[in-house]
Amino acid sequence: MYQFLQQVSHFFSEPFMSAAYGTEHIPILSALLLGIVGALAPCQFTGNLSAITLFGNQSLQKKAAWGETIAFILGKIVAFSGLGFVVWMLGTEFQQSLITYFPWIRKLLGPLLIIIGLYLAGLFTMRWTLSLWKSKSEKSGKIGSFLLGLSFSLGFCPTMFILFFIVLMPMALAVPYGAVIPSIFALGTSIPLIISVFLIWYFGLSGTFMKKGKKIGWVVQRTAGIIIILIGILDTITYWELTVF
Secondary structure (H helix, E strand, C coil), rough: HHHHHHHHHHHHHHHHHHHHHHCCCCCHHHHHHHHHHHHHCCHHHHHHHHHHHHHHHHHCCCCHHHHHHHHHHHHHHHHHHHHHHHHHHHHHHHHHHHCCCHHHHHHHHHHHHHHHHHHHHCCCCCCCCCCCCCCHHHHHHHHHHHHHHHHHHHHCHHHHHHHHHHHHHHHHHHCCCHHHHHHHHHHHHHHHHHHHHHHHHCCCCCCCCHHHHHHHHHHHHHHHHHHHHHHHHHHHHHHHHCCCC
């Protein structure tokens, strides 16, 4: 299964990878293109697809989820910038030690997606003070989205590891403004999500199902939940069968 995801990822990401190598003299542009490649990496693909389903569902039912989308992206920026800062401070020895942790962090993403999908499908309720989507306040929804972006970003696989630590970080360390390079990379990994929410907003589809009644909204949300459950199951099968990074 992982090999299949790799083949799909390679097919879609190769043009962006070639463009990234061709723009190495413009590090910011190269970092953005590498981020897009990262968004298509096998370990990020299912997470991004789930985020598109999640925020797309919210946009269709209520209003364009720009606030939650921005919070999600900020979570990714903090994650990648934090990793970049750690590498800059502690050097390559610490970078190598991270290899032992990332596979286990990545394996948690599939079960997390299943829990999210079960919640959206209405199979159980969460009575947490901090809610992710059906929040009692807009603020708590944004915090949940931020934490989701943070956790999704830590799901590394060999492709993502090479892109970030082997290709991106040396480029970042070579320029005076290298501190912003991981943030640009994080923004690039969010491009598919940004495009999806933008299209819903641009074509006036925000709140479409809310206008047609609660019953349709209920069906849409549960459909989104089922999709995320299936993605989570696929993700879990794919990454729990891997024994090495």
